[in-house]
Amino acid sequence: MASLIDPLITFVSTHLALAYLTLFLAALLEAVPVIGSVIPGSTIIFALSALVPGGELELQWVFAAAIAGALLGDGSAFWLGHRQQQEIISSWPLSSYPRVVAQSEAFFRRRGPLAVFFARFVPPIRAFVPIIAGALGMKPPTFFVVNIPAVLLWAPAHILPGVLAVSAVHRYAGLAPHGRLAKHYWILAVMIGALVIWLVSRVMGRRRDAADPGLQPDQGKP
Template sequence: MTSFLDPLISFVSAHAWLAYLTLFLAALLEAVPVVGSVIPGSTIILALSALVPGGELQLQWVLLAAALGAVLGDGSAYWIGHRRQREILTAWPLTNYPRVVAESESFFHRFGTWAVFFARFVPPIRAFVPVTAGALGMAPARFYAVNIPAILLWAPAHVLPGVLAVSALHEYAGLHHHGHVGKHIWILTVVGAALGLGVAMWIYRRRNGDGFAKGKPRA
């Protein structure tokens, strides 16, 4: 296992900017309508955050990359909705996902401004509420006043579990004494678990989520 992970750790150490770019893109694409419902952005963020305790990545830059990606992704979706108004909700590709669009609109009407805050933590409508908020005429100042604080909470909520898990495993096993090999095993465990969760979620969505999202009756 360590022979598999050593090149990855070495690559990330030498090209940390690429890992930060991946984090940024994962957070951005997760906020794009339709795309965000299939991109395992949270899984990618969790997996890469496991490299923070070993020093391959820096926590502050991981948090910044994730937060900036989410701000740009949510903001872009909001402005598309703001410019096109309700027309966007009945345009392709959103027409392929009428139930999620309807749920997002219902969520927005139910919680009002706070829908933008809560949706950041609720997939798959996380990728649909910003464009819905814009389409339904939410003012930009109100949107960002709720969206940015939500993202400032969302980023640590997705990054810190991976960081804390690896740090706790290091401490529990006394890996600061046993060194390099043990550290890599635990990082591989967390990364593998995160990727496994992402694959399981993707399979579940393919089997169940697509039919629900596209308006087909659930089994």
């Protein structure tokens, strides 16, 4: 994974306009059903956040790009499900992933609106719950009332670990607070951020399994 993302980080660090676009697309594609299960959107966001302390990227625009992408991705998936209703669940490409669809549907039926909130932090159902919520008749105002706060919490959980990790390196290793040094420490940012998200996902996953003892996580590729 690092061999694929490292060139991307190096490239966007010299094309800063593309960095914000990359953040936006990473957050958006991560929310798209099926595609979101294979796109390393979270890792890309972690990595790019490491460019903030060095001055390459502005924190407020990093937040804006990630939040906008996630909201658009979730909202588009929900509206697609809302328009197609349950027909979308049995249609391609969702029909090719019956286990994760069944898992997401069971989670939504069990938790209702709260499923939309918690699913944003739990892969792989993060990419499936919005479209299923729409397909199963969730009202649009209810969806967005729950989804928007979830995204506003999800973005800092993905961005701040990378920012704080590289800031700590700058401070305690005596590195310059500006310049392009931050791009060399994105792996550290990814590791710390991934640990935080993994712990949150682990706790939520255990609570989900405890509430739904018959629902086992999908161990294979979707």
